[in-house]
Amino acid sequence: MERYQGKKVVIIGATSGMGLATAKMLLDGGARVLVTGRSKAGVESAQKELGNSGVVVASDARSLTEIDALASRVKAEFDTFDLLFVNAGFAVFAPLENTTEAMYDEMFNLNAKGPFFAVQKLAPLINRGGAVVLTTSVANVKGMPGVAAYGAAKAALRSFARVLAAELLPREIRVNAVTPGPIDTPILNKAFPEKDAAAEVARQMREANPMKRFGTPEEIAKAALFLAFEATFTTGAELPVDGGWSQL
Ligand SMILES: NC(=O)c1ccc[n+]([C@@H]2O[C@H](COP(=O)([O-])OP(=O)(O)OC[C@H]3O[C@@H](n4cnc5c(N)ncnc54)[C@H](OP(=O)(O)O)[C@@H]3O)[C@@H](O)[C@H]2O)c1
Numbered sequence: 001m002e003r004y005q006g007k008k009v010v011i012i013g014a015t016s017g018m019g020l021a022t023a024k025m026l027l028d029g030g031a032r033v034l035v036t037g038r039s040k041a042g043v044e045s046a047q048k049e050l051g052n053s054g055v056v057v058a059s060d061a062r063s064l065t066e067i068d069a070l071a072s073r074v075k076a077e078f079d080t081f082d083l084l085f086v087n088a089g090f091a092v093f094a095p096l097e098n099t100t101e102a103m104y105d106e107m108f109n110l111n112a113k114g115p116f117f118a119v120q121k122l123a124p125l126i127n128r129g130g131a132v133v134l135t136t137s138v139a140n141v142k143g144m145p146g147v148a149a150y151g152a153a154k155a156a157l158r159s160f161a162r163v164l165a166a167e168l169l170p171r172e173i174r175v176n177a178v179t180p181g182p183i184d185t186p187i188l189n190k191a192f193p194e195k196d197a198a199a200e201v202a203r204q205m206r207e208a209n210p211m212k213r214f215g216t217p218e219e220i221a222k223a224a225l226f227l228a229f230e231a232t233f234t235t236g237a238e239l240p241v242d243g244g245w246s247q248l
Pocket of ligand 1: 037043190
């Protein structure tokens with residue numbers, strides 16, 4: 001029998017990067033997968049990559065109306081499901097003096113508020129014994145210049161993992177966070193559209209990392225699926241996948 005046979009999984013933010021890698025790993029293992037993304041181009045390319053076996057839905061992870069619509073779609077596709085992986089996120093890099101109210105709100109809406117209400121609205125459909133995995137960031141715990149609003153929003157998400165783990169315990173749903181360090185995905189080029197700037201930030205991150213490299217999306221996928229399906233005595237925790245950056 002395939003590793004994830006019979007499992008039904010919803011991934012919010014999986015049209016590229018680590019979410020997409022997780023969706024592919026699940027499909028390869030026999031799971032049914034519904035993923036979301038925001039941009040039309042991302043939704044179309046993910047549908048091509050996942051083929052007919054993956055359901056790809058356009059849904060803005062910041063919008064409560066769209067999260068409600070997503071819950072209805074999930075109910076129609078799956079009725080109930082086993083894993084909610086809340087992975088959509090983005091980092092705006094700006095120092096204190098350049099951070100606008102709009103940037104601040106964007107960071108909290110996407111990285112904290114949206115995920116909170118996604119869990120609220122989708123948890124009722126998660127089977128007993130199921131799991132929630134939230135994607136936080138090494139920026140939760142590192143004082144990295146330029147990511148105050150992003151780091152604080154992800155720290156809020158890390159805090160949700162503890163409280164929601166306690167609240168969902170009676171339904172036997174575990175809630176954990178996977179905490180990436182620098183991972184080789186399209187996010188850096190989205191944050192720094194100028195090619196030289198992205199390359200310089202990547203160089204600095206590689207240099208600062210104890211393992212002197214970026215992680216791969218598949219390394220996050222393996223950790224998220226470990227938390228979801230194998231770490232059955234673990235809840236409210238965070239698993240750093242960061243080359244040792246937060247610990248060494
Ligand atoms: N890569 C890293 O170094 C790193 C480090 C620490 C934490 N993280 C976190 O890891 C997660 C995944 O990032 P990634 O590196 O894999 O980036 P990515 O390749 O840019 O993937 C992000 C995914 O989230 C989706 N998304 C973004 N905004 C959305 C919105 N408003 N509504 C719905 N979907 C949305 C994107 O879809 P669209 O492209 O269509 O918007 C995409 O599918 C994020 O939460 C990020 O903050 C990444």
